[in-house]
Amino acid sequence: xxxxxxxxxxxxxxxxxxAAAIDGALSADKNLENRVDLTHLKVFTIDDAxxxxxxxxxxxxxxxxxxxxxxxxxxxPSRLVxxxxx
Numbered sequence: 001x002x003x004x005x006x007x008x009x010x011x012x013x014x015x016x017x018x019a020a021a022i023d024g025a026l027s028a029d030k031n032l033e034n035r036v037d038l039t040h041l042k043v044f045t046i047d048d049a050x051x052x053x054x055x056x057x058x059x060x061x062x063x064x065x066x067x068x069x070x071x072x073x074x075x076x077p078s079r080l081v082x083x084x085x086x
Contacts, residue, residue: 041071055077058073
């Protein structure tokens with residue numbers, strides 16, 4: 001696997017990073033209204049110790065009726081790339 005990306009991909013990544021730094025991490029998310037805010041949950045990573053990007057996790061939510069809901073969190077990088085882009 002080559003660690004090099006095209007100039008177009010590098011530029012797109014830089015633009016996303018700059019937008020997040022200026023407007024907050026969610027500024028680049030065009031589908032924010034379709035997402036559920038789960039930041040109140042304590043998420044445990046299920047990536048291994050050698051991973052470069054932590055993007056998968058699990059959490060448990062206690063429900064009011066005494067049951068528990070298990071959440072599986074998987075990153076969705078496709079939300080940052082539009083069809084036809086790099």
